[in-house]
Amino acid sequence: MSAQLINGKELASEKRESMKKEVEMLKEQGVKPGLAVILVGQDPASETYVRSKHRACENTGIHSVSIKLPDTVSEEELLGHIDKLNEDDAIDGILVQLPLPKHINEDAVIERISPKKDVDGFHPISVGKMMIGQETFLPCTPHGVLEMVRKTGIEVSGKHVVVIGRSNIVGKPVGQLFLNENATVTYCHSRTQNMQKHTKDADILIVAVGIPKFVKDQDVKEGAVVIDVGINRVDGKLCGDVDFEEVKEVAGAITPVPGGVGPMTITMLLENTIQSAKARVRS
Numbered sequence: 001m002s003a004q005l006i007n008g009k010e011l012a013s014e015k016r017e018s019m020k021k022e023v024e025m026l027k028e029q030g031v032k033p034g035l036a037v038i039l040v041g042q043d044p045a046s047e048t049y050v051r052s053k054h055r056a057c058e059n060t061g062i063h064s065v066s067i068k069l070p071d072t073v074s075e076e077e078l079l080g081h082i083d084k085l086n087e088d089d090a091i092d093g094i095l096v097q098l099p100l101p102k103h104i105n106e107d108a109v110i111e112r113i114s115p116k117k118d119v120d121g122f123h124p125i126s127v128g129k130m131m132i133g134q135e136t137f138l139p140c141t142p143h144g145v146l147e148m149v150r151k152t153g154i155e156v157s158g159k160h161v162v163v164i165g166r167s168n169i170v171g172k173p174v175g176q177l178f179l180n181e182n183a184t185v186t187y188c189h190s191r192t193q194n195m196q197k198h199t200k201d202a203d204i205l206i207v208a209v210g211i212p213k214f215v216k217d218q219d220v221k222e223g224a225v226v227i228d229v230g231i232n233r234v235d236g237k238l239c240g241d242v243d244f245e246e247v248k249e250v251a252g253a254i255t256p257v258p259g260g261v262g263p264m265t266i267t268m269l270l271e272n273t274i275q276s277a278k279a280r281v282r283s
């Protein structure tokens with residue numbers, strides 16, 4: 001293996017140690033950060049994510065509340081829960097686990113969350129502020145990706161960042177965050193022609209397509225930083241969107257799956273919740 005391994009698990013646990021201290025300090029000022037997670041239905045992957053979020057809160061000293069609703073819940077009832085949490089002084093962050101059942105309008109749900117408690121960074125106000133470089137909650141996975149690239153010590157400014165994927169949750173915002181850091185950003189997606197021409201030119205390649213082992217060694221420039229956002233289950237085993245065994249021989253640095261971006265996503269969620277609690281202290 002020639003590539004440096006970017007260990008998300010290790011970086012996440014370093015960050016969580018310092019967060020624990022921040023939470024202690026907030027508690028001394030009479031504020032306990034609180035996160036509410038709403039889960040609709042019984043999607044096994046979503047249930048796993050939600051459990052991990054609660055465990056992470058517990059370990060960091062953050063108060064966490066879980067609201068589980070059946071997949072038959074009406075949009076109105078779901079919005080009612082959000083209204084209550086918006087008013088609840090013990091709650092600094094609200095997260096509605098996506099995806100939602102088809103009869104519920106996801107945009108309406110996201111827009112109902114108070115931007116002051118939008119720790120996912122999905123509200124159009126948060127997205128708009130991020131776009132114009134104003135301070136706001138940054139979306140967790142993109143922010144985790146940026147932190148991991150920073151950890152490698154490479155300068156982002158002026159580099160060519162290629163993002164494969166254009167979802168609202170990862171692809172689009174991660175490109176924007178790197179643009180804010182003065183990178184040159186290219187987006188590739190399912191309609192891109194000659195994708196390899198772009199990926200082979202990337203100094204930093206970020207892959208969020210949801211296709212197991214989509215990126216192969218011949219798609220990557222020698223020495224590039226490769227960040228794999230994918231989490232796929234193949235024959236009961238987790239694997240990313242990057243063919244790790246092949247690409248690690250070409251890349252300069254690479255994230256593993258599991259133990260890469262995943263732990264960082266949750267860590268950034270905790271960070272946003274603490275940031276929100278600090279704003280409560282100030283207000």
Ligand code: GUN
Pocket residue numbers: 095096097098099120140141169
């Ligand atoms: N589903 C997959 N990723 C996410 C995320 O970051 N936040 C929420 N709310 N739902 C998700």
